[in-house]
Amino acid sequence: MINWLFQFWIEADWSIALVMSVAVNIAVFVSTAFILDVGIGKLVTKYQWGSYIDERELKSEQKKMEFKFGITACIIFAACSLITRELFDLVWPSSFLSLISQIIIFVLFYETYSYFVHRLLHTKPFLKVHGVHHRSVRVTPWSAYSVHPVEALFIGMSAPVFMSLFSLSLGVALVLHVLGMMFTILLHSNFRLSMSNSILNQVGNYPAYHSSHHILGKVNFGFVNSFWDRCFKTRAKVS
Template structure:
């Protein structure tokens, strides 16, 4: 399969080639998702299908600054991906049950890890780094990865850290990383869709919950599982 050959090439290539390939993937996912979401939200708010959770004006140069930090964060994620070449377990899970077990273990690990890392980033020593992310008070999809490189490395090295202890396949790590990026960008959309659907109302809770974190600064530290109830 072409994708398997691409993985094999990436695993065996010089680290600089692998770094460029990973950077291209990370930057593409970030830019395409944030751009698509921004455009969609603009259309839907204009058509009154939804509204901004926080409709204050953006700061001067906010998007430009968010994109700059976002691109740097994507390159840091690519550096983290190089470490997965040393610790991965096969390219794909060997069975459906393997797929579910690896996915469940990683999601539980990442939710716990990111919650405590986020709490740590709000402590005195680290707050000067996390401050970059909180420069965005009214968030935009681009705010998702507007973080200091140190914070980006906490995110980017989470998968290789996990893979040190739990055998996880490389392809699944990439798929989960891409979904994680899309979810984080959605979390920063500051968009609420008008609908009576329970599913949409539940989905609306995610950006509302995280927008509050940016508005008040000291509430709602969690991500995926924080509002599952």
């Protein structure tokens, strides 16, 4: 079924392929943000499993604004996915080794790409553009893709840029994109777990790391790893 859908998407007219990509992006964004938003609300208020990192009031109509920018970003990601139709060579990797190497190289590439793009967005020419994302000081899961269309284009072009340099199968690109969206939404969950479990605490550090970027500004630019933040001394410890 999934292979049939890929084949259909590859061969379809660009307008049909665009509609399919928009549907996938919006479905992942809205369902993940909704589940995290409602779920975390319940974990904090009903079960007391944790607390919000930043407890200040949300700005008026903040989630409405975040939703609007998020949907626009999904449409831009979908448009960028049409470029990958011109650049891919296989739907799935030809071997297990190829699968592992694609994942490792892409993860390393994206960590580097997103760090330096994020640093660029904090320079004077892009302050207005990136200011859209920083309108959310106390973040919510909906803040993840509350970005200016230009910033959405930078994010959406990561796979086409990678594919013009290295081999990346369409299937791996889709899975990594969906997981990347879910992780970005988790980064903006503003949730701190109060249980002591080493694995859960490790996962729980990610939202605190990114929340401090929204609260403090020019620190913690990294996505998954703090490697580049340590190299360029832009790392701020999270409490």
